[in-house]
Amino acid sequence: MRLPEARGDLSAAVIEGLRSGQAVEVAHLPKLRDTDPLADEDLQLALTVCYELHYSGFEDVDDRWEWHPGLLALRAEMEQLFERALRALTGPQPAVGAAEIPAALTALTAEHDGPSLGRHIQSHATIEQFREFVVHRSLYQLKEADPHTFAIPRLAGRAKAALIEIQIDEYGSGRLPRMHAELFRTTMSCLGLNTEYGAYLDRLPATTLAVTNMLSMFALHRRLRAALTGQLAAFEMGSSLPNSRYANGLRRLGGDSRATLFYDEHVEADAVHEQIAAHDMCGSLVAEHPELSADVLFGAAASEALGGRASAHLLDSWAAGASSLRPVTGPGSAGRLPETQLPAGVAS
Amino acid sequence: MTHEPAQERRAATVTPYEDGPLLLRGDFEIVTPDGEHIDAGRPTVALCRCGRSRIKPFCDGTHKLIGFRAPADRQPTRPDPSDAEQL
Numbered sequence: 001m002r003l004p005e006a007r008g009d010l011s012a013a014v015i016e017g018l019r020s021g022q023a024v025e026v027a028h029l030p031k032l033r034d035t036d037p038l039a040d041e042d043l044q045l046a047l048t049v050c051y052e053l054h055y056s057g058f059e060d061v062d063d064r065w066e067w068h069p070g071l072l073a074l075r076a077e078m079e080q081l082f083e084r085a086l087r088a089l090t091g092p093q094p095a096v097g098a099a100e101i102p103a104a105l106t107a108l109t110a111e112h113d114g115p116s117l118g119r120h121i122q123s124h125a126t127i128e129q130f131r132e133f134v135v136h137r138s139l140y141q142l143k144e145a146d147p148h149t150f151a152i153p154r155l156a157g158r159a160k161a162a163l164i165e166i167q168i169d170e171y172g173s174g175r176l177p178r179m180h181a182e183l184f185r186t187t188m189s190c191l192g193l194n195t196e197y198g199a200y201l202d203r204l205p206a207t208t209l210a211v212t213n214m215l216s217m218f219a220l221h222r223r224l225r226a227a228l229t230g231q232l233a234a235f236e237m238g239s240s241l242p243n244s245r246y247a248n249g250l251r252r253l254g255g256d257s258r259a260t261l262f263y264d265e266h267v268e269a270d271a272v273h274e275q276i277a278a279h280d281m282c283g284s285l286v287a288e289h290p291e292l293s294a295d296v297l298f299g300a301a302a303s304e305a306l307g308g309r310a311s312a313h314l315l316d317s318w319a320a321g322a323s324s325l326r327p328v329t330g331p332g333s334a335g336r337l338p339e340t341q342l343p344a345g346v347a348s
Numbered sequence: 349m350t351h352e353p354a355q356e357r358r359a360a361t362v363t364p365y366e367d368g369p370l371l372l373r374g375d376f377e378i379v380t381p382d383g384e385h386i387d388a389g390r391p392t393v394a395l396c397r398c399g400r401s402r403i404k405p406f407c408d409g410t411h412k413l414i415g416f417r418a419p420a421d422r423q424p425t426r427p428d429p430s431d432a433e434q435l
């Protein structure tokens with residue numbers, strides 16, 4: 001992937017630093033503003049750029065930036081704001097015993113009535129809206145499960161075994177065509193979208209970037225490993241039912257079984273993963289480390305809250321007759337979505 | 349270092365999860381009464397035990413929508429007067 005367009009002084013400083021190879025001096029960076037960090041385009045993009053150095057990096061950036069002390073110091077400042085905002089948003093979590101962890105997670109992730117992205121997509125979304133939805137999810141789904149792999153060396157015993165049982169399935173038991181990220185790539189190409197990782201980064205708003213940034217922050221800090229397990233449990237527990245709606249929506253729009261496989265697969269897979277995540281992973285982790293229970297629930301609550309905000313942005317934009325993506329900047333077709341309908345049955 | 353022979357898959361286990369499905373692991377095969385193979389698709393599967401899944405025999409999470417309750421252990425058999433009336 002290539003470096004994105006800056007969205008403000010902070011992301012400009014990071015991006016220019018990486019592009020020019022000049023050391024980023026924290027002291028010289030713009031003062032971090034006190035807007036809502038969870039919706040701040042500049043801050044969330046700067047964080048995304050810092051985190052992507054730990055995944056596949058940027059074609060136009062020296063890989064050594066991953067561990068550059070100046071950049072890490074700046075990232076730490078941004079993370080402090082981000083984590084504080086996440087904790088303020090979710091409020092203090094109770095310390096519960098290991099036996100109560102699954103029920104507490106179920107309560108945090110229960111479906112509520114009211115506007116839901118899944119229901120909109122199932123019954124009303126246009127093909128343009130479905131494509132936008134897929135573009136929003138692409139930054140995570142094309143590296144699906146990767147953030148959680150960082151937790152493997154940080155867990156032990158039953159919790160570790162449970163995480164690995166989930167990850168094996170996410171990675172298609174080691175068979176590339178079954179890997180969930182690959183199934184997503186297939187869905188993208190059936191929809192005529194660019195499957196190159198990060199192709200649409202410039203078009204993703206802060207509310208979408210914040211979800212992936214949260215995963216990366218939890219994943220890259222051992223201190224937050226319990227939050228990462230709680231986050232994964234929340235993902236899995238809130239997955240089967242919405243994915244059946246996404247699959248139905250795509251079928252309604254003419255998607256064939258190859259196009260919908262990613263969603264159909266998740267209905268079945270995540271019904272398995274949610275049990276393993278809540279009981280065997282989070283339950284065992286808290287049984288072993290009772291002091292981590294509040295962080296498990298924090299991770300789940302943060303995941304629900306940010307996921308809800310990201311979905312609300314899509315629904316609100318569409319209700320206003322607008323696109324949920326940031327406008328295309330610059331010349332060329334990069335980041336542009338196809339305008340054609342999906343011809344019935346042609347997706348294969 | 350000696351090479352172990354390829355390990356046999358462990359015998360199948362069935363684990364009831366509280367208020368949810370049965371997880372099936374290990375060396376198992378799912379077949380129809382006629383002996384036709386049903387593709388499990390993954391090494392660990394969740395079998396619906398609430399009766400309401402739309403992808404039976406597998407669980408699709410519907411149990412959460414209907415408030416399905418079932419213990420993770422054997423349901424205790426205790427005499428219940430209301431049962432007696434129904435018999």
Ligand code: FES
Pocket residue numbers: 271368369370395396397398399400401406407408409410411412
């Ligand atoms: S047990 Fe999950 S749908 Fe029946």
Ligand SMILES: [Fe+2]
Pocket residue numbers: 144170180266269
């Ligand atoms: Fe998955």
Ligand SMILES: [Fe+2]
Pocket residue numbers: 170236269270273
């Ligand atoms: Fe999953």
